[in-house]
Structures are given as C-alpha cells and as structure tokens.
Amino acid sequence: MSHLDPKLADLKCGSCPIRHRAVCARCEADELQQLEAIKYYRSFEAGQPVIWSGDRMEFVASVVTGIATLTQTMEDGRRQMVGLLLPSDFVGRPGRATAAYDVTATTDLVMCCFRKKPFEDLMASTPHIAQRLLEMTLDELDAAREWMLLLGRKTAREKIASLLAIIARRNASLRAANTGGVRFDLPLTREEMADYLGLTLETVSRQMSSLKREGVIVLEGKRHVIVPDLDRLLEETGDDSDGGMLN
Amino acid sequence: MSHLDPKLADLKCGSCPIRHRAVCARCEADELQQLEAIKYYRSFEAGQPVIWSGDRMEFVASVVTGIATLTQTMEDGRRQMVGLLLPSDFVGRPGRATAAYDVTATTDLVMCCFRKKPFEDLMASTPHIAQRLLEMTLDELDAAREWMLLLGRKTAREKIASLLAIIARRNASLRAANTGGVRFDLPLTREEMADYLGLTLETVSRQMSSLKREGVIVLEGKRHVIVPDLDRLLEETGDDSDGGMLN
DNA sequence: TGGATGCCTTGACCCAGATCAACCCTCCCA
DNA sequence: TGGGAGGGTTGATCTGGGTCAAGGCATCCA
Numbered sequence: 001m002s003h004l005d006p007k008l009a010d011l012k013c014g015s016c017p018i019r020h021r022a023v024c025a026r027c028e029a030d031e032l033q034q035l036e037a038i039k040y041y042r043s044f045e046a047g048q049p050v051i052w053s054g055d056r057m058e059f060v061a062s063v064v065t066g067i068a069t070l071t072q073t074m075e076d077g078r079r080q081m082v083g084l085l086l087p088s089d090f091v092g093r094p095g096r097a098t099a100a101y102d103v104t105a106t107t108d109l110v111m112c113c114f115r116k117k118p119f120e121d122l123m124a125s126t127p128h129i130a131q132r133l134l135e136m137t138l139d140e141l142d143a144a145r146e147w148m149l150l151l152g153r154k155t156a157r158e159k160i161a162s163l164l165a166i167i168a169r170r171n172a173s174l175r176a177a178n179t180g181g182v183r184f185d186l187p188l189t190r191e192e193m194a195d196y197l198g199l200t201l202e203t204v205s206r207q208m209s210s211l212k213r214e215g216v217i218v219l220e221g222k223r224h225v226i227v228p229d230l231d232r233l234l235e236e237t238g239d240d241s242d243g244g245m246l247n
Numbered sequence: 248m249s250h251l252d253p254k255l256a257d258l259k260c261g262s263c264p265i266r267h268r269a270v271c272a273r274c275e276a277d278e279l280q281q282l283e284a285i286k287y288y289r290s291f292e293a294g295q296p297v298i299w300s301g302d303r304m305e306f307v308a309s310v311v312t313g314i315a316t317l318t319q320t321m322e323d324g325r326r327q328m329v330g331l332l333l334p335s336d337f338v339g340r341p342g343r344a345t346a347a348y349d350v351t352a353t354t355d356l357v358m359c360c361f362r363k364k365p366f367e368d369l370m371a372s373t374p375h376i377a378q379r380l381l382e383m384t385l386d387e388l389d390a391a392r393e394w395m396l397l398l399g400r401k402t403a404r405e406k407i408a409s410l411l412a413i414i415a416r417r418n419a420s421l422r423a424a425n426t427g428g429v430r431f432d433l434p435l436t437r438e439e440m441a442d443y444l445g446l447t448l449e450t451v452s453r454q455m456s457s458l459k460r461e462g463v464i465v466l467e468g469k470r471h472v473i474v475p476d477l478d479r480l481l482e483e484t485g486d487d488s489d490g491g492m493l494n
Numbered sequence: 495t496g497g498a499t500g501c502c503t504t505g506a507c508c509c510a511g512a513t514c515a516a517c518c519c520t521c522c523c524a
Numbered sequence: 525t526g527g528g529a530g531g532g533t534t535g536a537t538c539t540g541g542g543t544c545a546a547g548g549c550a551t552c553c554a
Binding site for chain 2: 072076079080093096101124130137138146152239
Binding site for chain 4: 436
C-alpha cells in the first residue's frame with residue numbers, strides 16, 4: 001500500500017512489456033533475464049478472490065493494473081481491510097507458505113506473478129532484489145502505521161476525508177482542468193470503504209452526504225468524486241498540514 | 248513489534264556480548280567484525296525520549312533490554328501508539344534521514360546502535376543483512392496489520408484481552424508454577440495502554456477491573472498480572488482459537 | 495414491463511465508550 | 525509530617541457512531 005513514486009512507476013523495465021516498479025526497478029540485464037524466466041501474468045475480474053487466507057501461496061506478485069484489497073475477517077464476520085493494493089504494489093511474502101489475508105480483486109485486475117521458490121533463490125543470489133523489497137516493505141509498514149492512527153483516533157468524518165485524500169493523491173495526474181481541484185472514480189463500494197475505515201456502511205454514506213452538503217466534495221453519481229479545493233479536503237483529515245515528512 | 252522467536256532470541260552472537268537477534272543472527276565472522284566496528288550501546292532511563300518525530304536520525308538500532316514505544320501525535324494532542332519495541336526488535340530505516348515517529352523508553356532501556364551510513368554500506372555488500380531485515384520488517388508489517396483489525400473492529404474488552412495476551416505470549420517463559428497460567432508485570436501505564444489500544448485510560452481501567460472481577464485475571468498491585476487460565480483469556484480476545492497460522 | 499438484485503441513502507433509536515469529576519493510594523522530599 | 529505529584533479507580537452523564545428499518549434508483553434479465 002506504499003504510495004506511488006512517480007519516478008519509479010514510470011521506469012520501463014527492460015524487455016518487460018508492462019510498467020511496474022515491483023521488482024524490476026534498477027534491475028540489470030542478467031537479473032532481469034532470470035526474472036523474466038519465472039514470471040507470468042494472471043488476470044481477475046472485479047469481485048473475484050485472488051487467494052484466501054490460509055491457502056497455499058505458490059507465488060509472489062505485483063499489481064500491474066486494477067485494484068486489490070487485503071482483508072482480515074473474524075469468526076463472527078467482522079471484517080477489517082488491512083491493505084489496498086494499487087498498481088506497482090507487491091503481495092506475498094518470501095519465506096511463507098500460506099497467505100495471511102484474503103486478497104480480492106475489487107476492479108478488473110492484472111498481476112505479474114513470480115513463482116515463489118525460484119524467486120526466493122534469485123533473491124538469495126541478487127542483493128538488489130532483497131533491498132528493493134525491503135524498501136517497499138518499509139513503505140508499506142509506514143502506511144500501515146499511518147492507518148493505525150486513523151483507525152484508533154480519527155472521527156468518522158476525518159476517516160472519510162483521509163481516504164478520499166489518499167485516493168486523490170494517487171490520482172494526482174487527473175487534475176480537474178485549470179483549478180486546484182482533483183476528480184477521480186472511487187474504486188470501492190461504500191461497504192468496502194467501511195471495512196477499510198473501521199466504520200459501518202451507513203456511517204460512510206452519511207459522512208459522504210455531509211461532506212457533499214457542505215461543498216467539500218461534489219458527487220457525480222455515486223462513484224465519481226470531484227474535489228473542488230484539495231486544501232479544504234486536507235483540512236478535514238485531521239493530519240498535519242504539511243503533508244508528512246517522509247524521507 | 249514482531250513476536251519473539253525464542254530460538255533466534257537465544258542465539259548468542261559470536262563475540263557480541265549481548266544476546267539480540269536484530270542483525271547478528273546467522274552472521275558470519277567477517278560481517279560480524281564489520282558490524283562490531285560500527286556499533287555502540289546507548290542507554291535511556293524510563294520515561295526518556297529516544298528521538299522525536301522529524302529529528303535527524305543518525306543510526307539504526309535494536310533493543311537489547313527494556314521496552315520502547317513508537318507513537319504518533321496529532322496537532323490537537325490525540326495520540327496513537329503504533330509500535331511496541333521489545334528486546335530484539337529493530338528501529339530505524341535505512342535510507343531515511345529523519346525519524347517518522349516519537350520513540351520513548353517506557354522502562355530503562357539499552358539499545359545497540361549502528362551508525363547509519365556505514366550500516367547502509369554494509370547492507371549493500373552483504374545480502375544476509377538485507378534479507379534478515381526484510382524478514383523482520385515483514386514480521387512487523389504482519390503485527391501492524393493484526394493491530395489494524397484490533398483498532399478497527401474489536402470491542403474495548405477484546406482489545407484489553409488481546410494486549411494482555413500479546414504480553415503474556417512474549418513472557419511465556421514466566422509460567423506460573425505448575426499450572427496452565429502465566430504471570431508478568433505490565434510494562435505500560437494505563438494511559439500508555441489506552442494510547443496503544445485506541446481507548447481512553449478510564450475505559451482501560453474499567454475493563455481491567457471487569458476482567459479482574461470475573462476472574463479472567465488476578466491483579467497484584469496495579470501492574471503485576473496473573474493469568475490463571477490462558478485459554479480463558481484467549482477466548483476474550485475475539486481471535487481465531489488456533490492462535491494464527493503464521494509461516 | 496415488471497420484478498429481482500445490488501448498491502446507496504436516510505430516519506429513528508440505542509448503547510459502548512468518551513467526557514467530566516471526585517477521590518484513593520503511594521512515593522518522594524521539603 | 526505533610527503536601528503534592530503521578531498513577532489509578534469509580535461514578536454520572538453525554539454523544540458519535542452502531543443498529544434496525546424503510547425506501548430509492550439503477551441494471552439486468554424473464
């Protein structure tokens with residue numbers, strides 16, 4: 001769930017036909033060749049499960065296009081989303097045999113998979129890859145910790161604003177013409193938003209309505225969001241105004 | 248905040264006088280020698296800050312003895328603890344110049360520090376170290392995600408029980424004589440527990456009283472906890488009964 | 495063309511946990 | 525030897541967000 005670094009995202013990876021930063025960034029010819037040999041693509045339709053918690057997991061992968069979610073479920077059905085995988089994000093854990101979370105495609109999804117065993121071997125012999133993965137994992141850890149603050153201490157309104165701000169940031173390219181605003185499609189249903197934010201879907205709906213009523217956002221249909229003034233939205237998140245001090 | 252692996256924790260690391268698994272586990276003679284050259288110890292008294300969010304951070308480190316916390320604070324003072332560092336846990340991020348969280352010693356604390364720049368150089372030349380760090384970071388990420396479920400979906404009582412269970416697990420060696428129980432000292436004040444669990448200190452106190460009233464725990468003084476029946480406590484956590492399926 | 499299904503909204507009510515406040519205990523040191 | 529600071533408990537009350545329930549609006553097929 002690390003935030004996209006545009007420089008890395010735009011690296012075209014040698015002969016790899018699709019842009020993604022997961023493992024290829026900075027990779028050199030022979031490493032790349034070895035990666036090519038063990039990689040394959042899989043696609044999923046919106047709504048399909050990628051893997052269930054506890055299943056054997058024979059690969060690690062990175063998202064090429066589309067969006068997937070990681071969720072945990074308690075026996076009584078309470079659900080908490082613990083990660084949102086956007087293009088270039090990585091799933092799977094070298095050294096672990098089974099999946100720890102349910103992974104689901106929320107939109108149509110293409111993933112670039114690497115068979116786990118050869119990937120691990122490759123990692124042992126090429127320090128670049130372990131270092132790159134370490135970097136990405138540390139980004140994810142930071143994102144998870146930011147999310148802990150949200151879950152533990154923010155109000156419902158701040159949670160919604162924070163989620164919108166994150167999606168807006170990842171879609172920063174889609175600026176509304178010549179204004180300080182942004183527009184984007186929500187990739188999540190109200191229920192999925194609730195699962196991510198530790199709320200109920202009714203509360204999500206009410207807070208969206210409230211932000212709309214007060215002009216912080218404009219809704220076109222249920223899913224398309226226009227943020228006329230990004231700073232106004234950021235004020236609602238409860239975060240430090242300076243946007244964080246990562247790196 | 249990864250959970251202690253007793254096997255690794257007990258590795259005595261070559262000439263390193265103090266047991267900790269942070270970087271030394273499995274290390275070989277020359278790597279070790281290089282690590283030795285850049286390491287030094289620092290100690291802190293209970294309550295002292297180790298570093299503030301935003302400060303320059305010239306080292307990475309692992310906890311040798313004692314307990315430290317990672318916390319985030321919002322401008323209006325709301326606080327959320329995002330990590331609990333127990334002996335053998337690692338702090339700091341190669342490749343980042345400033346600290347992202349407040350780090351505080353909650354008990355007397357000894358840390359084994361490595362100067363950052365030479366540590367990064369060493370990491371670049373010795374794949375073991377990056378891989379070891381990756382493994383540890385993935386453990387922390389899992390722990391963070393488990394905590395997200397707690398913060399987002401568990402009740403106050405389940406949160407308290409979960410925290411007690413985690414501390415009990417890390418102190419599994421201190422089993423109460425010949426019973427299925429465990430005893431340990433709480434390393435946190437009620438307020439720190441609250442900051443960790445996303446609650447207020449009053450709620451923490453009330454739930455502790457309630458667990459005590461119902462015999463799930465016995466309190467000797469404010470801080471010493473006896474868990475007469477660990478399974479009974481685990482039932483209160485809301486978690487899957489099978490204790491998770493890590494690895 | 496009409497109902498069924500999925501997704502979303504809104505209202506009425508309730509309750510877990512926050513807030514506000516009083517008080518207790520223990521340790522410290524003036 | 526007393527008072528004050530730090531930590532903890534408990535009670536009374538309030539409220540944000542959960543729960544329950546009704547209905548709206550697309551889209552999809554029969």
